[in-house]
Amino acid sequence: MLLIRCPYCQQTLPELEFTYAGQAHVARPDAANKQISDEEWRDFLFIRTNVKGPHYERWRHAHGCGRFFNAVRDTVSDRFLITYKVEDPRPELSDLLEKSE
Amino acid sequence: MTVLTHAFTPGPLVSGGAVSVNLMAPIGRFSVRVRESGRDALGAAIGLELPTRIGARTKNGNREVICLGPDEWLLQTGAGETADITAACAAIYAATPHSLTDISAREITAKIEGPAAIDLLTIGCPRDIDQIAVGDGCRTVIDGISVILWRDGEASFRVDVWRSFAPHLLGLLQTGSAELSA
Ligand SMILES: [Zn+2]
Numbered sequence: 001m002l003l004i005r006c007p008y009c010q011q012t013l014p015e016l017e018f019t020y021a022g023q024a025h026v027a028r029p030d031a032a033n034k035q036i037s038d039e040e041w042r043d044f045l046f047i048r049t050n051v052k053g054p055h056y057e058r059w060r061h062a063h064g065c066g067r068f069f070n071a072v073r074d075t076v077s078d079r080f081l082i083t084y085k086v087e088d089p090r091p092e093l094s095d096l097l098e099k100s101e
Numbered sequence: 102m103t104v105l106t107h108a109f110t111p112g113p114l115v116s117g118g119a120v121s122v123n124l125m126a127p128i129g130r131f132s133v134r135v136r137e138s139g140r141d142a143l144g145a146a147i148g149l150e151l152p153t154r155i156g157a158r159t160k161n162g163n164r165e166v167i168c169l170g171p172d173e174w175l176l177q178t179g180a181g182e183t184a185d186i187t188a189a190c191a192a193i194y195a196a197t198p199h200s201l202t203d204i205s206a207r208e209i210t211a212k213i214e215g216p217a218a219i220d221l222l223t224i225g226c227p228r229d230i231d232q233i234a235v236g237d238g239c240r241t242v243i244d245g246i247s248v249i250l251w252r253d254g255e256a257s258f259r260v261d262v263w264r265s266f267a268p269h270l271l272g273l274l275q276t277g278s279a280e281l282s283a
Contacts, residue, residue: 001227008155008170008171009155009156009239010155011232013228014227014228015227016227016242017227017228017241017242062247063240063241063242063247064170064239064240064241065155065169065170065171065173065240066169066170066173066240067170067171
């Protein structure tokens, strides 16, 4: 079983308490201020990177504090490089890989 | 088709040397949500401090609260105190917006005690129970069901579970207890 660190609970806890919630940092088009094309909506709604390797993704501590948070997980090894709060900035991959060496 | 759930009569479900399971009497329960700016005022209205570390608890008389998330608490009270709490919180609502939801009827509580209490919990709960400090608690999962686990002593726990899931959980605890005392 994977052990996942919840950045809100500040504890490393079993995978069964968490749910996966898709790719992180997918920004919604600013429809209030400009015309959004069908292609932009398609990209926002459906197009994902499907990374092989480190993937920025959302998780939810569903059977715990209930919070969504972000993580970088290697989709090949399932290793988590980092988990961070939704309000924290997106960490640079090069920094994470350097730290994990 | 509507099927009525159990009456959940309080009393012993499992008695034994290794572990005992008791269904506890109904109490008052509230789900509490408030922003940081209103936390102290709401705590004062309820009559205890709202702790900020997830898993931490505070108690004052019959009233006990556990921090479940960054802005979420569960409050348990005596069965007859719910109207007082609702009124006290309503009185400060204009200045301190918050959410206070009476969930007294949503959950029941089972008390699990005895030298094999931790063993019994681990049949369905993936947490390392030893990592939960005495006097703390957490929301976690037992066999797919969300529960709130209170650690009252080294070998004394309370489990709050939604009543519609309770027959499954209580059945699991009874089966597990039989295994452990065999
Ligand atoms: Zn958490």
